[in-house]
Amino acid sequence: MRNPRFFLLLPLFAVLGGCQMVLLSPSGDVAVQQRNLMLASVALMLIVIIPVMALTVFFAWRYRASAKATYHPDWNHSLPLEVVIWSVPLLIIVVLGAMTWMGTHLLDPYRPLNRISASKPVATAKMGERTPAKQPLVIQVVALDWKWLFLYPGQGIASLNEVVAPVDQPIEFRITSSAVMNSLFIPALAGQIYAMPGMQTKLHAVINHAGEFEGFSANYSGAGFSDMRFRFRGVDDNAFGEWVQTASRNGGPLQREDYLVLERPSEREAVRHFRDVPADLFEAILNRCVDRAKLCMRDMMAMDARGGGGKEGIATVAALEYDKSVRRGGQPLPPRPFVLAIACTPSDVYGTAGARRSN
Template identity: 70%
Template sequence: MRTCRILAVLPLFALLGGCQAVLLSPSGDVALQQRNIMLISVALMLAIIIPVMALTVFFAWRYRAAAESEYDPDWHHSLPLEVVIWAIPLLIVIILGAITWMGTHLLDPYRPLNRISASQPIQTSQQAAQGRERKPLIIQVVALDWKWLFIYPEQGVASVNEVVAPVNQPIEFHITSSSVMNSLFIPALAGQIYAMPGMQTKLNAVINHAGDFDGFSANYSGEGFSGMRFRFKGLEGGGFDDWVRQAREKTEKLGREEYLVLERPSEREKPRQFGTVAPDLFDAVLNMCVDRTKMCMRDMMAMDAKGGGGKEGIHTVMALHYDKTTRRGGEPLGPRPFVTAICSPTDVYGKDGLPARAAN
C-alpha cells in the first residue's frame, strides 16, 4: 500500500520540469552580479546556520538523559567560546554590510554601465582615445492597463508587449506609467524597477546571450494584472536592425489620438508594432497631457513656481479638465462643478494690518 502511494506521487515531480531557475542562471551582466550577491549572502548566513543546527543535534544527543555526562555546576566562562560566539557573527555582519553597500552603488539602476561583462569593459582604451563611445539603446517604457508599450525614439518605432534589443549593447530604459503604479521586471536582464504616473524611473542593463525571455509586471495593478506579460528578445548580429526595418514597414502609426485608444484597459494583447511614432509622445505621457485639453505637469509646476495663475489665469484653470473624463473601464463621468475664490491681501487684512473683520 505504501509503495502504491509513493508511485502515485512520483508523476507530480514531472511538473518541476517546467520550472526555470532564471534568477540563478541569468543572461544579463546586471542580473548576474545581483545573483552573485544573493549567493554570497546565502553562503555567509549558512556559515552560521549550519553549525548552529549541527550543534543543536549534537548537544541533544550528547547530553540526553541516558548519556553519562560530566556535571560541572561551577563552570561560568570560556574566553575561546565567547570569541567564537561574538567575533564570527560580527565579522559576517561587516562583510554583508560591505557587500550590500558596494552593490547598492555599483548596481544602481540609474548608473550608466561601465562594462558589458566581467571580461569586457564598456569600451577599450583604444576606443576611448579615439572618442568612440558605445552609446546605449534608449527604450521608453509605458505601463498601460494591462499591457506594455515600448517606444524606440531613435529608431522611430514602437511595440506592444514585445521589446527587442541587440546582444552586448547597453540598454537605457526610461519608464513611466499611464495610470497606476506598476513594476517592470525582466528576470534574465536585471532587477525590477517601478513605473509611476507622472514620474520617470530608469534602468541601465545589458543582455549577453541571445534568446527569448519573459518579462512581466511585478506589482498588482488591477483585474488584468495576471496577463500583463511581454517578451524580451535578445538578437545577435543584424537581427535588431532587421526587426527595426520590419517594424518600419508596418502601416499602423502611434500618435496622440491612437495612444488614447491604446490606453483604454484591455487584457492579453498580442505583440504588434507601430511603423511611426509621434516624437513627443513619451514626453506627453510623462507629463500626463496626451489629451491636448489637459495642461502638462511641467507647465503647472512652472506656473506654481512663479506664484500661481493669479486673477488673470483663473478662467484658464477653471476650464481645465485634468482628470480623465472616463472612469477606469470606459464608464463616462458626469460634469464636475468648480468652486473658485479670489482674494487679495487687502481683503483679508485692513490697511492697519488687522484682520478685515476686526477692522470693521
Template identity: 60%
Template sequence: MAARIARCFMLLPLVTMLAGCDWVVLRPAGDIALQQRDLIVVSTILMLLIVLPVMALTGIFAWRYRQSNREATYDPEWHHSTQLELVIWSAPLLIIIALGAVTWIATHTLDPYRKLSRLDAARPLPAEVRPLKVQVVALDWKWLFIYPDYGIASVNEMAAPVDVPIAFQITASSVMNSFFVPALAGQIYAMPGMETQLHAVINKAGDYEGFSANYSGHGFSHMRFRFAGMDGAAFDAWVAKVRASEGTLSREEYLRLEQPSERQPVRHYGASTAGLFDAIVNLCVDPTKMCMRDMMAIDARGGLGKAGIYNVAHLAYDRSRSRLDRSQDEAYVLSLCSIAPETMASPAPDAPQYGSVR
C-alpha cells in the first residue's frame, strides 16, 4: 500500500507539465467558438448533476452496507420504494429535457451555414459591414486559401480582420479533411466535389493555429496552418504584401500545387485565376475534363441517349458483365460545349478595405 502511494506522489510532478497547455477550446477568441464553449460547459454541468451524486452514493452505499457493518439495516425482502423511484426517474428526465432544449437551440443558432447576426454578445452586426470571403481548399497535405474579392491566394497562411464576419467556402482536392481553427469555430468537413460553408468572426488579434482534424494520409500530422487575426490596418497591409508577390495561381499552377507534398512553407500568390474555386469543386481544373455540374445537367435532361449507351457499353472494365451486342461497328458522335478560356483575375474595384473598421 505504501509503495502504491509513493508511486502516485512520483506522478504528481507530471501534472505541472499541463501548465504549458493552451486551453484554446475553453478560451477562444471568436464569438462562435465562445458560444460552442458555453454549450460544452452547460452540457457538462447538467450531466454532472447526475454523475456526481451517483458516484458519491455508490461509495456511501458500499461503505454503509459492507459486510462488517452490523448496525446497518438488513432487509432481504425489500424490493420497492415509490419515493426512491420518483427521484431516480424524474431527475434524469428533467436533465434530458434541459439538454434537449439547449441542444435544439444551439443547433439552429450555431448552424455553420447561418450568417452572423452579431459580432459578440454585446454588439450586433453593423449593417454596413461586408463579410470577408475566403475559399478554402484542403490539399494533400497543405491548405490553400483564396480571397476572391482581392484576387490573391496563400498556402498554409490565412489572415482576417478583427470584428469582421468571415464567410468560408470549403472543399477538398482528393480525400475528406476537416477544417478546424479552435480559436475561431468548430471543425467543418472539407470534401472533394462538395462545398461546405462556415460563418465566423475573430474578436481578438493574435496568431492562432489551424489544422486538419480528420486523418487523411501520410502527411496528415503536418497539415497545419497559421491563422492571423489582425486589426483593419494590419490586414490591409497583409493584403498589399501578398499582392506584391510574383506568384500567380493559375490552373496549371494549381495542378502542380495539388500534388501530394509535406511540410510546405507559407507561399503567397499575388494573382489568382477567376473561377478557380468553382472549377476545383466541379473537378474540372484540367480544361480537358468535363465539369461535374455539366455531367449532372446532362443526366437531369435524360442522359446522352444512344451515344451514352454506346460509350458505356465500350468501357473495358464492363466487357465481362455487358449483355450488349458489340458485333456492330457503329459509333455516335456527341458535340459538347468546351470550357471558355478564362482570364487572370484582378482585384475587384469595390473590394472592401478594413482599415477603418471598428
C-alpha cells in the first residue's frame, strides 16, 4: 500500500457499520409508503440531474481547447432540443404534483387507515356478521418535561417512556402536551406529528413487524430534550395482553394528584407502568384543568360563547392560573392588574373615552 493513511479511515467504516437506515427500511406500512414517496421523488429528480451532470462532463471534454470541434457561428435554435429542455421538466413537475397531492390526502395523519399493508386491507364489519371488525387501538400521548406519558383508555393503564402495540392492528394516537410544544416521532412507524398544549393532534399508523424501535421528540423543548426518548415495541396479541395484565397488576396508581407530581420536569426517567387511570384524565390534561381548582378551557370557551361571565365572573377569571409555576417547582408569579372589558357597560367605556378626549 503506497498510502498508509488509508488505514486511518478504517475505524470510520467500523462506526458507520453500526448505523441503521430505519427511514429506508421501516417496519410500519405508513412509514413504508412515505419511504416509497421519497424514493420516487428522488428518482424523478435524478432524471434531470444525471443527464445535466453527464452533459457537463461531455461538453467540457468535447469543446476543450485542443479539440477540433466544428464551429457554427450562425446556429441559434433547435426545435428538438427545445422540446426536450422544456417538456421533460414540465412532465416531472406534473408527476411530482400528482404524487404530492395523492400523498397529502392518503397519508394524512388524521385519516383512518384503509389498509394494514400493501396486500392486506383493513377488515370491516359486514352485514350479518357476528364478529365485529377489529377496532383501532387508541393511545393517548402526553408530552411532559422531559418524558412521554402514554395512556391506554380501553385498557385502563398508562406507561411512561414505553409504548406497546399489537402487530397488524391499526393504532390511533391522540397527542397533546402539558407545557411546551413537542413532536412525537417513531421513524419505523410513521412520520412525526406535533404535540401542543391545549390542542389535540392525531396520528394513525400500524406496525407490521415485531420488534423494539426507538421513539423520540423531534422538536427542541429545553434542557432535557436530548434524553426525551422512549421505546416502541411491536408484539403479538398474546404478548400485548400479558403486558396489559402486568401493568394492571404491578403498576402504581395514576390519579389526578399523581399526575400533577409526575408532570414536574425530570430527565432520564425509567420505564414505569400505571393502573387505576381515570377515564377523563386525558381530557383534563387537554383542557389544562387536572387541578380541580382550575377552570377548564372548554368551560371558559363556553362562557365566552354565551357572552362571558359578567361582573359576577370576575372572581372566576381572576383565579385562573395556567403557568403552573408552583407545582412545576418554580416561584409563584406576582399578581398583575387586569381589566376585563366585559365587566364595563358601554356607557362606562364611552364615558371614560369622552373624558379623556375632553382632557
